[in-house]
């Protein structure tokens with residue numbers, strides 16, 4: 194049998210999209226998840242094998258991993274789902290990739306890097322929209338200005354988000370903001386800073402936000418001061434500022450339950466048409482101690498389409514034997530130009 198991969202959480206919005214793209218390319222992943230009816234239906238639709246187990250069914254999880262070379266983990270929030278899958282990958286000596294954008298998951302995988310190295314296993318979270326373009330951009334900028342001490346990255350162009358993305362965001366509510374200072378993750382208030390950033394269509398206001406790059410870009414570039422921004426209209430900025438005073442309320446179990454129920458009642462994610470028409474943008478700036486600066490931008494297809502393509506591009510690399518052991522980021526493993534191999538992506542140096 195050829196090299197194989199497992200898609201866990203295949204029946205989710207993003208897992209399903211990745212499965213469809215994989216099947217269109219003639220790939221034969223084994224699909225998996227805990228929802229028997231949904232996973233079976235999807236597998237039958239694409240003539241693929243499937244396994245049904247939850248992440249605490251260790252024997253079944255181990256048995257499924259024994260059949261493959263790697264996992265593409267698509268079940269989130271990853272703060273809940275990642276650890277059992279990473280531990281199973283280490284036990285079974287299989288490579289781990291996922292599509293998280295959660296800081297805690299990058300940090301946990303980085304902390305397990307030594308163990309992974311010893312096991313000959315690659316742990317590479319963040320193979321989706323957050324963080325492939327930004328991680329590659331960060332390393333590209335570091336190469337343009339090797340003495341860089343400060344890095345700012347910014348996102349724009351999110352359209353409608355999936356239920357899973359919204360649920361994951363709810364998990365993080367009330368936790369406040371974060372930046373990296375002197376190499377250390379440092380708490381700051383939500384929407385701590387506002388900047389006007391030109392993503393290619395004129396300057397727009399953007400606010401600081403805690404995204405996975407605060408971890409991945411640090412591991413990819415070693416730049417000690419990192420800030421992440423998100424293009425936000427004034428109303429969203431006002432809401433973020435208000436959350437400074439509502440942190441304990443927003444983080445309460447009751448509010449989370451209420452918001453999660455609202456999300457579950459909504460659409461699963463962007464429609465085909467929204468995905469086809471959507472574009473997303475990442476901007477980055479580095480500065481060194483002498484005040485020299487470099488700025489670059491990346492434009493990508495819509496975020497979920499990009500995520501599906503980027504995740505499968507990572508699978509291609511791993512199955513081709515490019516799986517350096519230990520904790521990896523996409524840019525560290527495959528270089529700053531990895532993102533340019535994904536259809537529809539352009540990069541501009543300013």
Ligand SMILES: NC(=O)c1ccc[n+]([C@@H]2O[C@H](COP(=O)([O-])OP(=O)(O)OC[C@H]3O[C@@H](n4cnc5c(N)ncnc54)[C@H](OP(=O)(O)O)[C@@H]3O)[C@@H](O)[C@H]2O)c1
Pocket residue numbers: 201202203204205206207208226227228231247248267268269270271273274292293294319321322323324355356357358359361461462496497500
């Ligand atoms: N970084 C990025 O750019 C990016 C892009 C896309 C998605 N994501 C992330 O990927 C995750 C999935 O997004 P989605 O849009 O596919 O969400 P979704 O449609 O809600 O699907 C979630 C999937 O995860 C499974 N799942 C959730 N909790 C689980 C648990 N405790 N144990 C086992 N399986 C579990 C669900 O299984 P059930 O059906 O059984 O509940 C379902 O298969 C989210 O965390 C999202 O933030 C990130």
